[in-house]
Amino acid sequence: MSTDAHAGRMTEVSDKFGITPEDYMLPARHMINLLDPDGTLRPQDKQGTEPGHEYPLPSPARLMEAYSALVTGRRVNDQNSALVRQGRMAVYPSSHGQEACQVAAALCLEEGDWLFPTYRDTVAVLTKGVAPMEVMTSFRGEWHCGYDPKAYNCAPMATPLTTQLLHAVGVAHAAKLRGEDTVVVAMCGDGATSEGDFHEALNFAAVFNLPVIFFVQNNKYAISVPFSQQSAAPSLAHKAVGYGMAGERVDGNDLMALMAVMTRAVRLAREGNGPLLVEAHTYRMQAHTNADDDKRYREDAEVAEWKAKDPVIRIQSYLDDAGLLTEQATAEITEKAEAVAKTLRDGMNQDADTDPRELFEHVYSSKTPQMAEQQAMLADELAREEA
Amino acid sequence: MTTTTSRVNPNVSDATARAAAKAATENQPVTFGKALNTALADALTAEQSVVIFGEDVGTLGGVFRITDGLTARFGNERCFDTPLAESGIVGMAVGMAMNGMRPVIEMQFDAFAYPAFEQIASHVAKMRNRTQGRLPLPMVIRIPYAGGVGGVEHHCDSSEAYYAHTPGLKVFTPATVADAYLMLREAIDSEDPVVFFEPKKLYWSKEQVNLEELAAQYEAGKAAETEGKARIARAGSDATLITYGPSVSTCMQAAKVAAEEGISLEVIDIRTIVPFDDESVAASVRKTGRAIVVAEAQGFASVASEIVARVQERCFHSLAAPVLRVTGFDIPFPAPTLEKYNLPSVERILDTVDQLQWEA
Ligand SMILES: Cc1ncc(C[n+]2csc(CCOP(=O)(O)OP(=O)(O)O)c2C)c(N)n1
Ligand SMILES: [Mg+2]
Numbered sequence: 001m002s003t004d005a006h007a008g009r010m011t012e013v014s015d016k017f018g019i020t021p022e023d024y025m026l027p028a029r030h031m032i033n034l035l036d037p038d039g040t041l042r043p044q045d046k047q048g049t050e051p052g053h054e055y056p057l058p059s060p061a062r063l064m065e066a067y068s069a070l071v072t073g074r075r076v077n078d079q080n081s082a083l084v085r086q087g088r089m090a091v092y093p094s095s096h097g098q099e100a101c102q103v104a105a106a107l108c109l110e111e112g113d114w115l116f117p118t119y120r121d122t123v124a125v126l127t128k129g130v131a132p133m134e135v136m137t138s139f140r141g142e143w144h145c146g147y148d149p150k151a152y153n154c155a156p157m158a159t160p161l162t163t164q165l166l167h168a169v170g171v172a173h174a175a176k177l178r179g180e181d182t183v184v185v186a187m188c189g190d191g192a193t194s195e196g197d198f199h200e201a202l203n204f205a206a207v208f209n210l211p212v213i214f215f216v217q218n219n220k221y222a223i224s225v226p227f228s229q230q231s232a233a234p235s236l237a238h239k240a241v242g243y244g245m246a247g248e249r250v251d252g253n254d255l256m257a258l259m260a261v262m263t264r265a266v267r268l269a270r271e272g273n274g275p276l277l278v279e280a281h282t283y284r285m286q287a288h289t290n291a292d293d294d295k296r297y298r299e300d301a302e303v304a305e306w307k308a309k310d311p312v313i314r315i316q317s318y319l320d321d322a323g324l325l326t327e328q329a330t331a332e333i334t335e336k337a338e339a340v341a342k343t344l345r346d347g348m349n350q351d352a353d354t355d356p357r358e359l360f361e362h363v364y365s366s367k368t369p370q371m372a373e374q375q376a377m378l379a380d381e382l383a384r385e386e387a
Numbered sequence: 388m389t390t391t392t393s394r395v396n397p398n399v400s401d402a403t404a405r406a407a408a409k410a411a412t413e414n415q416p417v418t419f420g421k422a423l424n425t426a427l428a429d430a431l432t433a434e435q436s437v438v439i440f441g442e443d444v445g446t447l448g449g450v451f452r453i454t455d456g457l458t459a460r461f462g463n464e465r466c467f468d469t470p471l472a473e474s475g476i477v478g479m480a481v482g483m484a485m486n487g488m489r490p491v492i493e494m495q496f497d498a499f500a501y502p503a504f505e506q507i508a509s510h511v512a513k514m515r516n517r518t519q520g521r522l523p524l525p526m527v528i529r530i531p532y533a534g535g536v537g538g539v540e541h542h543c544d545s546s547e548a549y550y551a552h553t554p555g556l557k558v559f560t561p562a563t564v565a566d567a568y569l570m571l572r573e574a575i576d577s578e579d580p581v582v583f584f585e586p587k588k589l590y591w592s593k594e595q596v597n598l599e600e601l602a603a604q605y606e607a608g609k610a611a612e613t614e615g616k617a618r619i620a621r622a623g624s625d626a627t628l629i630t631y632g633p634s635v636s637t638c639m640q641a642a643k644v645a646a647e648e649g650i651s652l653e654v655i656d657i658r659t660i661v662p663f664d665d666e667s668v669a670a671s672v673r674k675t676g677r678a679i680v681v682a683e684a685q686g687f688a689s690v691a692s693e694i695v696a697r698v699q700e701r702c703f704h705s706l707a708a709p710v711l712r713v714t715g716f717d718i719p720f721p722a723p724t725l726e727k728y729n730l731p732s733v734e735r736i737l738d739t740v741d742q743l744q745w746e747a
Binding site (some may be wrong): 024026040114143145148149150155156160163165166167168169170171172173174175176196197201204207210361362363364365368369370 | 436464469470472474475476477479480481482483484485486488489490502505506509510514515516517518519520521522523554555557577580590615661662663665666
């Protein structure tokens with residue numbers, strides 16, 4: 001694609017909104033925020049929207065679906081943290097406080113679309129449809145990712161920061177070459193945006209005009225390092241314009257805003273307008289993982305301030321005021337969440353039965369002679385151990 | 388051999404002229420680079436999921452012209468330039484392989500593959516394992532490597548050990564024109580990711596090879612497999628030179644000189660570092676009782692070291708002398724005017740042969 005073609009594409013989409021390409025690519029002046037912390041729908045002129053940055057409200061049915069996933073997500077986060085304390089899970093990076101982002105990242109996608117999550121994004125993976133015990137396989141200390149990425153169109157949760165963003169670009173590129181209209185959501189954290197692969201992935205996606213939504217959860221910390229030490233940019237969403245793509249900021253604790261922004265981003269991408277960068281402002285309410293001590297680098301008061309902005313309470317209040325949370329609906333949603341928690345408790349309380357010999361099975365399509373020898377040696381040791 | 392004339396007789400029919408022209412090309416010596424280029428073209432023809440990309444591989448045909456003409460012939464969707472970013476190239480290839488493609492990507496030079504190392508070591512090598520075999524990554528990373536071409540800093544590294552040390556990767560390095568063709572076809576058709584090391588100094592080397600015939604054999608499944616199959620490049624009885632890639636030709640020269648001096652050297656071209664053909668190597672050393680491993684890479688913690696250890700473990704009772712090595716020195720690859728002091732030379736190999744404790 002030529003430079004002119006890139007510019008032409010941007011002009012075409014911005015023309016639709018009657019704004020300049022620059023105004024289309026730059027995030028709106030304020031972050032998109034539809035609900036106040038107490039669940040009140042903000043007046044239209046206070047939602048942060050502008051021409052070209054306008055977002056249709058999600059339907060009540062869609063909001064209820066998202067709310068149900070949110071309740072399950074919160075329940076799963078807390079269940080997993082408990083399982084770690086009981087020694088039934090090896091490690092868990094909780095997304096407590098970020099569940100609205102997680103739910104929106106998965107629910108904005110349609111059948112056939114792909115999700116590229118990180119270690120933080122178990123709730124997104126769960127919402128994408130992966131079976132609960134399969135999602136948590138790696139956190140219980142197993143050697144593999146636990147699920148079939150192709151069966152769910154969900155990549156393994158990535159640990160090396162932002163490496164997965166390039167894989168997302170590749171999946172979108174392959175689909176485009178075959179004429180498929182697959183959209184891909186690629187997730188990462190605020191700290192991760194400092195990595196080189198973040199830059200390379202955004203640049204490749206823009207140059208090849210691929211339908212990838214880069215979804216950054218800015219939870220203000222990378223383990224102990226605060227956001228101010230990661231970037232001097234006006235916002236992470238502003239980085240989009242440097243690549244020739246559109247950026248947007250959204251309140252990451254506002255499920256309604258997230259659903260609105262992400263759904264529209266997916267639509268724009270699917271229509272061939274190229275990639276988008278969405279930065280969600282949220283907060284990591286708990287330590288980085290159970291192994292981390294967040295008292296060493298942040299104040300309780302700061303955490304308390306964010307507790308008042310909790311994403312679950314916010315949407316719950318809204319739905320309640322709207323008369324959508326009938327007793328029956330609430331009971332069903334709770335039951336669903338409890339069922340997933342029980343699946344995890346029951347599953348984690350059973351010891352994984354892993355055959356160490358399997359460690360040699362999937363390194364290559366067929367074992368090298370040397371690996372076959374090593375596997376036989378291990379098998380022999382195991383046999384002697386059992387005897 | 389078909390006899391050909393350089394001029395086409397205007398009296399013969401077009402068909403005869405075409406046949407003559409074809410015969411002429413068939414018998415023309417073929418370069419190593421052309422064999423690679425043909426393998427890529429044939430793979431693009433044979434398999435719709437093959438895509439080629441990298442830096443300057445499109446319009447230009449690559450800095451070494453290995454992808455010459457492919458974009459013109461197959462279109463920009465099958466062979467294209469990317470932004471200048473090696474991690475991006477490999478990372479995007481991972482995603483494309485996850486989604487049904489067979490990417491064949493080019494790293495411009497050995498040392499410029501290092502930015503991609505994280506993608507290669509953490510994902511290319513491990514995705515199949517991490518997903519219990521559900522996400523195989525059939526892809527080829529082509530890396531022009533090694534010295535002997537007067538290249539400047541960062542253009543002559545022998546980096547094969549980094550990759551050979553990483554479980555999940557296969558590491559191929561052809562040393563003949565026929566192998567350049569066959570091994571690249573095999574690499575592209577492999578279900579496993581292959582790091583394909585092309586000895587730069589061989590790109591312009593020529594051999595009498597009929598590529599069309601080779602292609603037909605390969606596609607009919609009649610070409611002998613190269614993966615995990617070392618090749619006896621020269622048969623001999625007194626000592627074995629175990630080598631690969633750019634050092635094979637040096638070893639062949641050394642064996643020729645040695646023969647004139649009455650010493651019969653066997654030369655084994657191991658072809659694929661991973662998987663490694665222990666059997667053929669050990670069989671040769673058991674027969675000759677003496678062995679030297681020759682490789683351009685610096686010797687410390689190298690592929691050569693690994694081969695020495697494996698030979699020693701398997702052939703101890705057949706050995707008449709310690710297994711020795713001729714490798715590059717443990718220094719950064721030197722400047723063009725000085726590379727000859729570092730590269731394994733015929734003289735250094737022959738000097739080492741002399742040290743194999745021959746009985747008086
Ligand atoms: C390439 C790489 N470097 C370092 C790490 C170790 N590490 C794991 S998570 C993390 C912090 C990431 O912070 P951020 O991107 O903000 O995501 P968050 O954990 O806040 O969700 C670090 C440094 C890693 N996983 N990968
Ligand atoms: Mg963070």
